């Protein structure tokens with residue numbers, strides 16, 4: 001997030017898109033809801049599904065799945081043609097405006113209507129409300145990024161924020177909501193194929209030299225593969241061994257049949273986890289690790305806030321922390337990791353990661369710090385891009401609408417979109433082992449619009465089979481007008497309904513995110 | 527606006543503009559009992575336990591919703607105050623069911639604490655019977671509204687803090703009850719089962735399930751919720767290495783008093799019998815328990831062999847959005863410095 005959660009209530013307008021906040025980020029939803037109820041913050045909710053946040057919205061748009069670039073450009077078009085853009089901000093702080101203006105021009109409300117189904121008057125209303133607010137914030141999540149055009153979608157959002165000067169002040173910004181408790185931290189600390197900790201590029205010679213010196217070894221310069229690419233490479237026989245820690249790709253990655261085949265093909269698979277997950281079933285070695293509440297350490301939340309977490313209980317049996325396991329193994333492979341206490345490791349991180357340089361356990365004892373925190377006196381950064389952008393001027397990136405990779409056709413007439421529900425989490429390995437959560441909801445379903453259900457001749461609870469080009473999944477029907485006509489929603493928490501057997505692994509070229517939010521399926525009654 | 531000066535229990539104290547008599551008392555460490563007050567909610571004045579006397583006007587006033595104004599001379603402990611306060615408490619106790627003695631809320635019940643402080647017990651006269659059934663309508667919340675004292679904290683919190691407006695208060699005073707807005711049960715309503723109301727109910731009317739006695743914690747620790755990216759803090763209460771309670775309200779936390787259903791009720795997976803406790807190695811097709819020594823030596827040997835044969839890029843490492851920053855750092859360092867590959871990623875995109 002460019003901004004922090006503290007300033008949710010300071011926004012005059014919040015545009016929520018591609019985030020079913022109530023179910024995925026419940027406590028942020030609570031902040032937004034109370035802001036909306038106070039009357040000081042107006043909400044614009046843009047989502048194909050009729051999510052519960054819509055109840056609090058001033059304006060409600062329901063574009064078809066995968067049409068985000070179109071309506072975002074359309075908002076920009078209205079704002080430009082009605083002269084509502086922030087001329088001073090655009091002039092002083094950005095570049096590439098003219099080119100953007102030209103490219104946005106064709107996205108007239110009528111064209112947008114054709115592509116997205118949003119009525120022209122509604123689009124105009126939303127554009128005016130967003131542009132005329134003294135401060136307006138955009139919040140989004142995977143509904144924006146899990147598309148082949150994910151990166152384009154994010155750029156279209158950034159364009160809109162820059163166009164209206166809604167960057168760098170309280171109550172504004174471009175705010176992605178991160179899904180898992182430490183997904184932000186894992187990215188920050190370099191668990192990515194192209195960057196070291198702090199997003200320092202592996203391909204950059206100076207950076208690499210610094211890390212080579214700090215770690216005392218020669219380091220590879222060529223960026224590595226992403227998860228989906230690694231599994232592809234395994235399937236082709238280019239990757240021979242994988243070491244999987246606390247992840248469950250069999251359930252969470254697109255095209256599960258393909259993932260399973262790839263894992264089968266590996267010469268050697270190590271899985272390190274707290275439970276025997278669906279992925280661990282394929283392992284040659286399984287290492288028992290400790291749960292997060294059994295460790296000392298830090299996590300970084302969606303607003304870049306680095307916080308301490310403490311060991312509340314002891315791990316069971318002979319389970320060990322991931323830190324202990326990995327340092328032990330490094331030792332056996334000939335590398336001595338000298339610092340082995342969490343606080344000491346943080347010192348090592350701070351010494352080579354500029355954005356974490358000022359972070360230490362002493363400082364975190366009482367409250368968290370938001371990075372960048374560049375030295376021991378720096379108080380952390382609540383709002384990014386305050387006076388200038390990291391790269392100097394903010395650049396407009398003209399983007400064009402492209403259809404999702406796989407659109408419905410005669411054979412597969414429905415769009416499948418996937419996500420989470422409030423009561424479960426990710427692959428369910430944790431939440432399904434919680435007694436009350438399991439007691440409350442313990443099976444998946446497919447949410448189908450009433451009129452589609454009528455056409456298909458199915459009722460609430462009817463067993464159905466959902467088919468895509470990649471596989472089939474049996475589940476039960478849940479009839480709800482939350483899903484628009486022609487769209488089916490399924491969650492991926494339940495191994496018995498492995499939704500990712502259906503999803504499309506087509507990747508966004510830049511972000512390498514698979515298009516989990518749109519694929520074509522057919523439905524048959526069982 | 528400048529502070530005003532009032533007298534409280536004979537002492538001159540200053541009151542900031544807009545502060546209530548209760549605020550002033552708290553600031554000066556003078557105790558006034560309350561039942562329907564919660565510092566995170568707007569004052570309500572329902573329970574009337576916070577009655578104090580203004581010696582100038584001779585009136586009894588509720589401290590929580592009366593703004594301190596200059597010239598007041600407040601007594602928090604005058605005989606009239608004590609008398610009235612005890613009458614209020616007695617009235618509440620009179621409406622309280624006999625199941626009080628076996629209530630799992632025990633000595634954490636604020637009503638019981640006050641009653642015992644003032645030497646009151648359940649009074650036997652005019653006891654209003656326990657009419658409402660005890661409800662376990664969902665796996666999270668145990669409801670016994672015969673114990674409700676009508677403080678409306680649950681309803682106010684649902685509206686003011688949670689923004690959900692899932693429950694509303696029906697009826698008046700001690701006989702009123704919180705009900706699901708629009709009728710019906712909680713599941714199927716706007717309720718998200720966040721459990722805020724349960725955590726704030728001062729008595730045993732709303733309680734967490736299971737309600738069987740699990741003892742008093744021997745320690746507690748502040749952890750970050752292991753589920754989503756909001757980063758809520760919570761206290762885990764632990765007894766004999768088992769989590770027996772979850773509480774919000776960690777100072778400086780993102781979430782304040784709030785949590786969602788997963789954070790508040792979903793952490794018992796930690797103690798699940800499915801937890802892996804021993805390293806496993808596949809032998810003759812079966813995962814077989816082995817020592818750490820054997821498992822790690824095997825991993826080192828096999829990875830070493832594959833690196834030798836196919837080069838370091840023949841190995842891929844998946845780090846995790848569930849492990850700590852320090853662990854992610856060491857995992858990517860392991861991939862890059864020990865194995866020698868940049869093939870390291872995690873499910874950021876999934």
Ligand code: SF4
Pocket residue numbers: 673674675676677678679680681704723726727728729731732
């Ligand atoms: S249920 Fe509890 S919190 Fe709600 S009104 Fe009754 S006593 Fe107060």
Ligand code: SF4
Pocket residue numbers: 025026027028751752753754755756757758781785786787788789790
């Ligand atoms: S309590 Fe709920 S909202 Fe808070 S971090 Fe946990 S899962 Fe997320």
